[in-house]
Amino acid sequence: MQRTGWKEAVVYQVYPVSFRDSDGDGLGDLAGITEKLDYLVELGVSVVWICPFFRSPWVDNGYDISDYRDIDPRFGSMADFGRLLSEMHRRGLKLLMDLVVNHCSDRHPWFTEARKSRDNPYRDYFLWRDPKPDGSPPNNWTSYFSGPAWTFDEATGQFYLHLFTKEMPDLNWENPALRREIHDILRFWLDKGVDGFRLDSMHAYGKAAGLPDGDPSEGPPVGIEHFSSLPRTHGYIREMHREVFSRYGILTVGETDGVTVEDALQYTAEASGEVNMVFQFQHMDLDAAGGNRLLADGPVPVRKLKACLSDWQRGLMNRGWNSLYLSNHDQPRQVSRFGDDGVYREVSAKMLATILHLQQGTPYVYQGEELGMTNRRIESLEEVRDVESLNAYRDLVGRGLVTPGRMLEAIRRRGRDNARTPMQWDGSVHAGFTSGTPWIGVNPNYRDINAEAQRKDPDSVFQYYRKLIALRRAHPVAVYGDFTELCADSGQVFAFVRRLEETALLVVANLAREPAVFDLPEGLRFRESALYIANYDCGDVPRSGVLRPYEAQAFRLEGVEG
């Protein structure tokens, strides 16, 4: 397998509206990110992915873009962007931008033109269809954000397709003129010096010819088998690679909901000429009730999580490449979801980091994860900001399918706002995020959980992340080593060996709060061992024994035989 910088990178994800507000309007901004670059350098990451900061009517927090070539005024100006990029480069940080081109905003000039008339030159940038004879939508597809995926446009008498909200019409990738525009947008930013793109909803670019009805049992959303990772989508990506990516040598990450290991191999195998890595969702959806992400059925069973992570490790090993993540701006906080955000918050946050960073793939750290930030308990619907949660509430409660109480509980547990509360910088008012009124409530635990305190504390979650990131940089086995799972039958212990020639890493973790027994496999022979990292006191020699709650240990083994 080829060794490359992006495989060795650790990516930090910034959700800009909640990261740092430099001007007191309650909204994070680009100058705020610039202020905090030294913090990212201290943490040790090498790539920073910043979620969209382009001009947007803000229906979906910036994922609805009305001008791909301009900065939204809430985030600052193009000059602020230039300063941010040059300050990043000066520190050796690379910038990964979010490219959201499955859809745009309904206020983008392409769409305002398109809806003027059926023969407008931009009409074919979108997917328009006549109603069925009874006036209903052209097919039964539903949106990721509840309700039908079609909205009727009175003026021109046709429906348009939107896989997200009705203010986010899907772009018609079949149209070569549209694809050329997108290539130009990519070049515009690449010529400014950005280092890569995260391609939002990339799996959905191509839609099946004829837009056939979906099988409801495949959803939600209904229709997914007709728009998820189709051969034509791979074709569009190869074309982008040929026309743009390959000419700049950049990092590309595809967000690919619903992908299987086989799809991911096709997207990322070195010979495919598509993207460098994917974000797959299987481990994120293990608790989705009947396919509905918000209606989670309680905690993810450890056995299921282990099996899923291991399947992906084995499936892509040395052939494709994965993004390693347990949280992002669309998911609850990982320590609340997979660990324990009460008494074991710190150890479980460190344990989750250990198992994630030591798999094969590129680790991502979502802002605040490195502090062990937790979900914030919302008390009422008025506190909810996220369009996905609000639409789901309206739909499911409105149709009498779910009670208001259950829905609020679901939003508390799984809602995207959990990850979007402001970054907790220090113990001052509003956690040092803003001097104004934050756009979304700060988690009240910021006095205990914040960056300033953790930077000073050698045992903090932050310091643990620093160490983990530095170790990964120093030891190629953590990046390139093969993966072999141990004790796959255990309902608590996730253990694996990463092996690169004579060197190996042995990673052992208890994923539960009850103690668990770990048996060192007899066949594992090595000349010497040293402790790599652990979240409790622990010697240099791995041994069988009892693991404490959420205990994680990793050892470096030399002279490994067999």
Ligand code: GLC
């Ligand atoms: C992706 C983004 C999410 C957004 C959606 C629509 O899944 O991560 O935040 O709502 O696409 O753009």
